[in-house]
Amino acid sequence: MVYSSSVVLDSRSSVWKGIWHAEAPVTCRSLAWRACRDELPVRSLLVQSGLVDNALCPICGRLPETVTHALLLCDDAKLVWFASPLGLRVESLRGVSTLSQWIDQYCVDTLDDEAMGVVCATMWALWHRRNAWVFHSKGMDCMQVLAKASSMFVVVPDGPDAWVLPSSPYVKVNFAAAVKDNVGTAMGMIFRDSFGTTRASGTNFLEDECFEPQIAEALCYKWALEQSGDLGFSEIIFETDCQKLYIQWNQLKQGKASDDSYLHSLLEECIMMIQGTGSSLRLVRPTANKVAQCLADVAFDYGEKVWMGVVPEEVSSHLQSDMANAKLP
Numbered sequence: 189m190v191y192s193s194s195v196v197l198d199s200r201s202s203v204w205k206g207i208w209h210a211e212a213p214v215t216c217r218s219l220a221w222r223a224c225r226d227e228l229p230v231r232s233l234l235v236q237s238g239l240v241d242n243a244l245c246p247i248c249g250r251l252p253e254t255v256t257h258a259l260l261l262c263d264d265a266k267l268v269w270f271a272s273p274l275g276l277r278v279e280s281l282r283g284v285s286t287l288s289q290w291i292d293q294y295c296v297d298t299l300d301d302e303a304m305g306v307v308c309a310t311m312w313a314l315w316h317r318r319n320a321w322v323f324h325s326k327g328m329d330c331m332q333v334l335a336k337a338s339s340m341f342v343v344v345p346d347g348p349d350a351w352v353l354p355s356s357p358y359v360k361v362n363f364a365a366a367v368k369d370n371v372g373t374a375m376g377m378i379f380r381d382s383f384g385t386t387r388a389s390g391t392n393f394l395e396d397e398c399f400e401p402q403i404a405e406a407l408c409y410k411w412a413l414e415q416s417g418d419l420g421f422s423e424i425i426f427e428t429d430c431q432k433l434y435i436q437w438n439q440l441k442q443g444k445a446s447d448d449s450y451l452h453s454l455l456e457e458c459i460m461m462i463q464g465t466g467s468s469l470r471l472v473r474p475t476a477n478k479v480a481q482c483l484a485d486v487a488f489d490y491g492e493k494v495w496m497g498v499v500p501e502e503v504s505s506h507l508q509s510d511m512a513n514a515k516l517p
């Protein structure tokens with residue numbers, strides 16, 4: 189085995205605690221744990237079993253591929269760590285020869301569970317990049333690896349399938365968009381309070397304008413924000429079931445890389461609009477966003493319209509089913 193370290197790796201070790209308490213999906217934590225135990229099928233191990241005839245790192249092609257090399261010391265991995273939210277300079281790690289030693293000596297004591305989550309997800313993404321290259325000849329650059337890592341932090345809430353009542357004084361706004369080729373982009377939104385009472389609902393339709401789904405959702409979010417201002421609501425929980433929108437929104441909100449894409453400029457406007465308002469955006473399952481989706485469907489017919497205190501008739505069955513299944517926050 190390549191592995192040699194004084195760190196004892198069992199469930200009492202600080203490495204184990206650091207990894208399993210990390211705020212990252214279990215896929216990432218489990219990969220990190222296997223990596224620390226040198227259990228990943230890297231070439232230096234495969235060569236010993238005769239499974240491959242070349243021990244060199246498939247990414248850089250210069251040094252033998254050990255787990256520590258693949259996930260930490262390879263020049264391409266170093267770039268990723270430096271560009272990651274942790275801004276880590278692997279060069280400056282003194283006396284680190286194995287990954288587990290690095291986790292033990294440099295990570296667990298200084299990083300909180302959230303940052304340890306970034307460590308686990310980054311390792312997972314580096315291993316993903318390695319496998320994408322080895323098995324599918326698919327190359328990923330540093331930014332793609334980091335995007336892969338951060339995509340792991342968005343999980344559709346595994347909690348309620350059903351719509352959840354907002355707690356007072358919040359008003360909840362569910363919104364959704366629908367795009368039909370050669371027809372246009374339709375949008376729906378509904379405002380409900382902590383009693384589940386409908387305060388307002390609305391539809392909007394952009395004829396002949398067919399956007400990418402996440403752009404349509406961002407336009408819908410912006411429209412719902414404008415409407416909430418007009419209607420005089422300020423403490424709002426916005427809910428979307430569009431993962432891509434939510435991922436991008438979160439990254440921008442945390443001040444991470446923005447580009448000059450239309451999506452980013454829309455979302456930046458939205459973030460400006462909620463600043464200082466006590467409003468937030470949440471990701472929910474599509475089953476908890478049905479009323480908004482149904483409003484978007486009927487928006488193709490209604491065009492731009494707002495209903496005070498009610499929803500259009502076509503939507504009322506969804507509304508009733510939300511109320512019948514509604515969960516308390």
Ligand SMILES: [Zn+2]
Nearest residue numbers: 245247248262
């Ligand atoms: Zn390498």
